[in-house]
Amino acid sequence: MSLPCRLFTHQVICTRSVFIEMSTRLGNRRHRESLDLADRTCCVRHCRRVIKSAKSYFQFQGSTAIVTVIFLHSRIMAAQTKKQSMYEGSEVQIFQLYLQHSDEHAEILRFLLKCLPKEFKRIATDKSNLAVLGVGSGGGELDVQMLSILQSVCPTLPISADVVEGSTELVANFKALVAKTDNLEKIPFTWHVMLSEDYKKQVKDVKKYDFIHMIQMIYYVDNLTETIKFYHSCLNKNGRLMIIVGAAGGSYDILWKAYSKELCNETITPYRSSGDILASVKTLGLKYEEHCSSYTLDITECFDPNSETGQRLLCFMTATDDFSRSFTPQIRADMLNFLRTKCSTEKEGKVYFNVCLGYIFVHA
Template sequence: MEARTKSTIFEGSAARVFQFYLQNSDEHTAVVRFLEDHLPAEFKRMAADKNELAVLGVGSGGGEVDVQILSLLQSTFSTLPITADIVEGSVELLANFKALVRKTESLQKIPFTWHVMSSEDYIKQINGLKTYDFIHLIQMIYYVDDLTESIKFYHSILKKNGSLVIIIEKTGRSWDTLWRTSEELEDNETPRYRSSEDVLASLKTLGLKYEEYSIPNTFDITECFDPNSTIGQGLLCYLTSTPDFYKSFTPQIRSDILKLIRSKCSTEKDGKILFDNCLSCVFVHA
């Protein structure tokens, strides 16, 4: 889950916390591995009888996953022209994305349109005037004001045979347990917590057909239990969306949160404490 701030804009320390988490977890690796296994067949279904493909990434962050998706799409259809629209509120993260594109020679063939704005602003701007073959909302639906209306809109701008992919925390797993159990982590400065059950409820309300898959993944949080560990403190910042975990809570609250993380959100193996970072991937068809 991307580091939470009240705004959807990730700059400065918020962007750094997010990047720190990515460097110390395998979340993107797990997502990319899953997509490499499942997207080629989905791409072939969606591209039937088409001369070009239009892709929309919303809340794409630094572009690490987008670059892999676009590269996979290119390798699946070497002759089809591809265009990409990217919606991301953070100038800082978008600069990272653009740098990745410059380093990836094959992506030089793709025309990119960059939208530095929130999902809500993009919806107002586009107003249904553009349609896409493939749209992905990866770890970003925590930041939309109205989940059902957002899904409805993005589904409405899919072309024939198009696909909408939503990746979010899995209901009943560790993120879900942490954020629904610990009242101290919920305040007016954090976006509303959502998990896969919220997405599925919206899809059912809209009457849309979907397929849900799990993306299993864990990451090592052993150092979170060492107050002198820089890595541990950085990960706790991310896990709790708190700038300084040890200074932000009383000793008793700190102890309660750490106990919850260790006993309800993690498993121990070979001397390591592993946080269960299982995700849900939902494919929604046009």
């Protein structure tokens, strides 16, 4: 579109997935104020209202301004499903960078190697075969480790594995990992490429499992208590439901609760810690065991605005597509200061984010 001089282009990010671009020749300051109002709109449900208001405003003014609105319908559909499947395309890259930069999987694996063998021995008592369900398994990095542990503990028992994962890209990564992992060719896999909520709705004859794990995915379900109730109902005798999540009082819990208004939107609503999981488990009257572990994440680069790694880490930690453009400059500055002073420790010029994980084993 060709316009005379004094072209003003304003890009508005709504729910970080829907983009509205308004291009107008500025006649007076009120045009800018109208667009700034749109800029503060951060929910999908308001997008149509923003567009309608913008159009009405310029029509009412009788202005010769030209308003171009680009509304990406596919983006809004993606935003509606993103709540439980947030890893596609660039998001997978950000997720993989986080895993490479952090010790999260290594820390979880250390715990699993120590704890799972005895759990698997209990689970396998009087069993002729074992069925495992992974919910939100991602690329399967931890799943293949757990299945290998299970094979070593129960070498004579047939094992089957079901996987519920909404990301097609991560499922493809999982399948590739299975293909190159020793002994897993003996395990038949059933792939459910869908969200947890869809699995709950679509499954007709509920299959029973001996071990169900939900690792860092419980944040994305609609109803926490109902989700735990459903998967608990899928357990066989002596079965275990293992939920791994950020620990109550940990730095993620502190950050997300301090900035719940800014962070809890279409992706995570609300943030849930191990304390919230335990509250639901107790409400259901279920028997459980709780464990915890911790590690630190070097986030020094997050304070360098020119560091791509730092910006991507911030995107993952705040569940945003673009941290630098998702908040006002003041909120970004406050959040970074909060990360440094309330959630981290500094040592030898480095800033280390304190990560605490909660492991909850719910008994059948």
